[in-house]
Amino acid sequence: AQRVTQPEKLLSVFKGAPVELKCNYSYSGSPELFWYVQYSRQRLQLLLRHISRESIKGFTADLNKGETSFHLKKPFAQEEDSAMYYCALRFHTGGFKTIFGAGTRLFVKA
């Protein structure tokens, strides 16, 4: 069955420290993976997708098919990065279905 696992519910780091939010997935086909972010009192929004291979707000994520992981990284955390982060897997089942992990709350301390 398809599954997305985010093992950490809360991650707390100091400003300027590196950040890694973990995401593991279970899917037998070719995965399409995303990171979504929800800032306080804002809507859920797309942060980045693996096929774009881009850096958004200093964040990058590399798909590792061998380890079935899609960890989100940033070398130097900023206070404005504090938010809820969700990893998501999209797959085709006749239509498209997206499943989300439970989310990791990132708290960047001054």
Added chain:
Amino acid sequence: DTGVSQNPRHKITKRGQNVTFRCDPISEHNRLYWYRQTLGQGPEFLTYFQNEAQLEKSRLLSDRFSAERPKGSFSTLEIQRTEQGDSAMYLCASSLAEAGDTQYFGPGTRLTVL
């Protein structure tokens, strides 16, 4: 265009009552999605429309739930005979398949079943 809108933003109802939520997607977005989110969890997929056609429906969705998108624009999600376990945030998202298919989320409707 102010993005995806959802109404009402909050709904309190008594167990056994029916409720209906509305989602207005971004203009010309041809895909529309409904999710449910409970405390401490990520959004859970409920159903998905391509224009007016409902192409995917979660097996987790009981017969009490129904969604429509009659003209391929706005969508409604109805829950019949509500139960306390239906209390959650109901999220709608829309996307344009031909433009990267990025899902844009609405603010959600928070349902409380007493």
